[in-house]
Amino acid sequence: MSYETIIGLEIHSELNTNTKIFCNCSTKFGAKPNENTCPICMGLPGTLPVLNEEVVKKAVKAGTALNCKINKLNKMDRKNYFYPDLPKAYQISQYDLPICGEGFVDIETENGTKRVRLNRIHIEEDAGKLVHMEYEPYSLIDYNRVGVPLIEIVTEPDMRSPQEAVTFLRNLKAVLEYAGISDCRMEQGSLRCDANISLRKVGQETYNTRVEIKNINSFRELQKALEKEEKRQKELYDYGEGDKIVQETRRWDAGKGRTITMRGKEEAHDYRYFPEPDIIPIIVKDETIDAVKREMPELPVQRKERFIKEYGLTEKEVNILISDKHFAEYYEGLVVLGADTKSAANWMLSDMLRLLKEKEIEYDAIPVKKEDMTVLLSMVADKKLSVTSAKGVFEQMFETGEHPEKIVKDKGLVQISDAGAIEQIAVEILNANPKSVADYKGGKEQAIGYLVGQVMKQSKGKANPQMARDILQKKLSEM
Numbered sequence: 001m002s003y004e005t006i007i008g009l010e011i012h013s014e015l016n017t018n019t020k021i022f023c024n025c026s027t028k029f030g031a032k033p034n035e036n037t038c039p040i041c042m043g044l045p046g047t048l049p050v051l052n053e054e055v056v057k058k059a060v061k062a063g064t065a066l067n068c069k070i071n072k073l074n075k076m077d078r079k080n081y082f083y084p085d086l087p088k089a090y091q092i093s094q095y096d097l098p099i100c101g102e103g104f105v106d107i108e109t110e111n112g113t114k115r116v117r118l119n120r121i122h123i124e125e126d127a128g129k130l131v132h133m134e135y136e137p138y139s140l141i142d143y144n145r146v147g148v149p150l151i152e153i154v155t156e157p158d159m160r161s162p163q164e165a166v167t168f169l170r171n172l173k174a175v176l177e178y179a180g181i182s183d184c185r186m187e188q189g190s191l192r193c194d195a196n197i198s199l200r201k202v203g204q205e206t207y208n209t210r211v212e213i214k215n216i217n218s219f220r221e222l223q224k225a226l227e228k229e230e231k232r233q234k235e236l237y238d239y240g241e242g243d244k245i246v247q248e249t250r251r252w253d254a255g256k257g258r259t260i261t262m263r264g265k266e267e268a269h270d271y272r273y274f275p276e277p278d279i280i281p282i283i284v285k286d287e288t289i290d291a292v293k294r295e296m297p298e299l300p301v302q303r304k305e306r307f308i309k310e311y312g313l314t315e316k317e318v319n320i321l322i323s324d325k326h327f328a329e330y331y332e333g334l335v336v337l338g339a340d341t342k343s344a345a346n347w348m349l350s351d352m353l354r355l356l357k358e359k360e361i362e363y364d365a366i367p368v369k370k371e372d373m374t375v376l377l378s379m380v381a382d383k384k385l386s387v388t389s390a391k392g393v394f395e396q397m398f399e400t401g402e403h404p405e406k407i408v409k410d411k412g413l414v415q416i417s418d419a420g421a422i423e424q425i426a427v428e429i430l431n432a433n434p435k436s437v438a439d440y441k442g443g444k445e446q447a448i449g450y451l452v453g454q455v456m457k458q459s460k461g462k463a464n465p466q467m468a469r470d471i472l473q474k475k476l477s478e479m
């Protein structure tokens with residue numbers, strides 16, 4: 001039986017405001033436990049929340065960057081549930097009138113560009129953090145995160161594979177970062193993703209029961225969790241046990257590599273939503289929308305066009321370069337420092353990308369200084385260093401942060417571009433290989449490849465290969 005996978009995502013992203021959504025407490029990450037709290041975010045009786053204007057602006061900005069309709073009249077609602085990290089026992093969120101309506105994000109897939117529709121974006125407050133003690137019979141609570149502003153972005157079930165979901169999340173993260181709405185540090189929890197996934201027979205129009213996987217913190221885990229859940233559901237359908245797939249919330253256990261039942265999925269009515277009586281409806285003025293549009297930084301779509309036009313790169317190359325704001329900025333930094341646009345792109349898309357992946361380093365933590373990278377690139381361009389040696393030097397720079405000139409000197413790697421020195425070696429090689437010379441003279445032109453190889457070997461890889469080839473050709477024609 002062949003199945004089609006249906007995926008929709010809900011993404012929580014912390015907004016990078018200085019203060020919380022309803023009080024003046026700092027939102028700074030990494031403060032001492034419970035340092036950033038006050039009676040308002042602790043939800044003490046008698047306190048009143050005051051909506052942070054920046055939150056509204058940033059949400060409008062997110063909506064605009066993500067092609068959403070802005071609901072000029074929207075309101076906050078109470079979502080009631082008890083959890084120890086939520087001291088009020090309700091979360092102030094938005095229910096039937098969110099700040100942003102339908103929007104979309106385009107993604108590149110194997111079958112071309114695909115549009116993933118957004119259902120809505122709403123604003124809400126974050127909850128605190130429970131710290132479970134491994135050897136103690138109790139847990140600790142850090143309330144610093146309570147009241148940090150969030151936007152929740154809800155997609156339509158438009159993705160058809162785990163890969164598409166990952167690509168979507170990458171694109172979405174790029175837009176939020178470019179627009180300056182969130183710092184999107186997944187490892188710090190400022191971008192978190194819940195995934196809804198169901199399977200259906202190819203050709204079936206209705207959706208089957210979906211399962212929600214909570215709190216996924218990285219692209220890799222999203223891919224793995226969805227693949228595992230896809231497999232689990234497929235097997236149940238295959239064995240005629242599709243009724244065992246129930247609407248529920250499952251937790252992704254990264255260590256065990258599987259999803260585990262957390263709880264039955266709540267329906268909206270379980271939360272007893274009602275209009276938040278302490279906050280008046282929000283009216284977004286036209287001036288606010290205009291100002292947001294006017295001040296919008298360059299977004300990935302525009303940067304893509306510009307990179308193609310200005311730097312003479314292919315669309316495929318640019319898609320990867322711009323996929324992350326920090327990666328794109330690193331590239332442009334090299335260009336500003338005078339690097340050749342094409343070779344800078346080549347290095348970043350091959351060796352740089354490979355090492356970042358291998359060592360699981362984020363794009364905003366590239367361990368090679370732009371200045372050093374530019375020096376390496378110009379050593380290659382000036383033929384002081386062969387590409388092969390340069391790759392080794394680059395790896396060492398990546399590893400140790402050392403300056404390329406130091407590494408080249410320590411390893412004695414400077415390329416021989418001295419025609420006289422190469423000529424001397426070429427003569428030796430020609431004398432030592434009469435058969436190859438005869439082959440070449442007899443019309444077997446590929447024999448020169450062997451001779452170039454011998455010159456390279458003799459020079460311990462330091463000869464400039466193009467010069468070696470030219471000199472050999474000249475010598476051979478004189479013979």
Ligand code: ZN
Nearest residue numbers: 023025038041
């Ligand atoms: Zn506070």
Ligand code: MN
Nearest residue numbers: 012093124152
């Ligand atoms: Mn939420």
